[in-house]
Amino acid sequence: MDESLIPNIVDFIGQIDPFDQLPAPVLKDVASCTSITYLGRGEQIEFGDDNTEKYLYIIRTGSMEQRRPDGVLRSKMGEEDLFGFTFLEPLKNALDGYKATAIENTLLYKVPHSKLLKLTKQYPQFSESISAGAQLRLRSALNVVWSNKEKGLFLKKVSEVARGQAAVVDIDMSIQDVAKEMRNACRSSTAIIKQDGKIVGLITDRDMTKRVIADGMDISLPIKAVMTTPAITIDPDDLILKAASLMMQYNIRSLPVVRGNDVLGLLTSSHLVQKHRMQAIFLIEKIKYTDTPEGLAELTSERQAIFEALVEGRVDSEIIGQVMAMIMDGYNRRLLQMAEEQFGAPPCDYNWIVAGSHARNEVHMLSDQDSAIILQEGATEADKAYFQQLSEFVTHHMDACGYPNCTGHYMASNPKWCQTLSVWKECYRKWVTNPQYGMLMNVSVFLEVRSLHGNAELSESLQNHLHSLINEDNQFLPSLVNDAVRTQPPLGIFNKLVLEKSGNNTRVLNIKKYALTLIVDLARIYGLAVGCSKTGTRERFEFAVEQKLLNEDDFKDVIEAFYFLTQLRFNHQLSALRQGLQPNNHMEPSAISSFERKHLKDAFRIISNMQEAAKLRFSSK
CATH class of the missing domain: 2.60.120.10 (Jelly Rolls)
Structure with a gap:
């Protein structure tokens, strides 16, 4: 040299x-x-x-x-x-x-x-x-730029904080025997009640005082006579923020920590003594007690401030999505309550469901409304007229609160998406058995839905029907894969990442279209292939790993790529907000550093490899 x-x-x-x-x-x-x-x-x-x-x-x-x-x-x-x-x-x-x-x-x-x-x-x-290992390089990039050491109490997972124990009893046990079990077995303030291995209710020491002692109840009666049902519980992977929100919503002091029907512990209000305050918890509380739609709209600036604080605070992108989804849930539920107060009690059972990023708990500053209504069987035209009023009220005011109407009109205010359960099931049957492009457009929106308000059994029944249809049809998943890989990550890019023209006639990288959506599509396919009932991108991939459909290394690669890309989008949105601009998914070449470009290419290769693997795996089905 x-x-x-x-x-x-x-x-x-x-x-x-x-x-x-x-x-x-x-x-x-x-x-x-x-x-x-x-x-x-x-x-x-x-x-x-x-x-x-x-x-x-x-x-x-x-x-x-x-x-x-x-x-x-x-x-x-x-x-x-x-x-x-x-x-x-x-x-x-x-x-x-x-x-x-x-x-x-x-x-x-x-x-x-x-x-x-x-x-x-x-x-x-x-x-x-x-x-x-690409996933190590992507993880390294996240650690260098966005550490998460000071995330505070409310952004921790329930499993990190919960320390209590809950008694587990059978529904046929007497009130007295349950009280003894709570005292002697684990000195717990709460007992989980099961029937045939499934959680059906709970009872707390406060309930015992109010419902048994104060009313002179016969303590030899079975516990089902005084239990609370359904049981309000929390998943160990949920955020403390969500647990605190549930405690306020239902005015309770403890939450059993469960996964499925397995009781893992107990989270109590004493575990939530605050050393750190999290503004989101107070916004959710404000939403709950706001009386008018106009009052809700006034809180929009606080929602933006929370997003900015979370991104600036180097909080994990997964947690940011969950927090923003909880806030969107709060707005949506409160508006539904206001609508029921204004138009009267619902004339029949219904379930308001959400779809898209809202259903996946991956909400960001560009998330729009994707919603629908499932009505109980026998709903009349008069009933539908009521729900038309209700849904128009809700979607209009959600838009005023900063959650735009869906440009494709996939919203409950569209009469097409307010139907009885049997009509919904027939729609799914047509979509799955006739997977042409138009049908796939409809079904792709509603392949991931989450119950937000009303009778959740309606959406559960619909999702079970969907999984049965997919298991019976060997052409649907291959069609979904073919549609999902029509768009491929930009492997051919280098230097300035020039891809497509924006509305300003400049060439930009659309990080949603060419990266994030591709991963979400892959997660949806793998989740459906194994009958996963959860909607989150990570949850679907994890379930596919558990079912041996996806190997651990590929999972690590794709999820690190997903987090890196999501964090990149969040930072891009934050930059726009700081400049007083409307956030978007279009990244200018000048905004992408050499460091980010290198890791983008890792992510694009991972997505491309996953697409190729999906084509091979599902083409023979």
């Missing part, structure tokens, strides 16, 4: 992640063993030969493309991009044999594999950033 070239190499690689994390003397040492090579247009580097020296390649000038052995594009790369991660450690599932081709005259820096191995042992942060 010509000594005169070393300062130039140090200056260049010292600005590139992860070399910018190394001390100056170490950078100089790396530069001294770095070689330089020149490729003319069309010249190739082939990988996979175990007998040749391995290198990490850094593009100084020019551009390259990588293709898999079957000729499929893996990535395009420009100045400051790195490649050659595959050979930093032995990986059985690595894409050995791929080729890198210069698509214009290109100058490369080559850092020996042996030198990198020494650096990864000395500098753990460098090791994660340069790791052969």
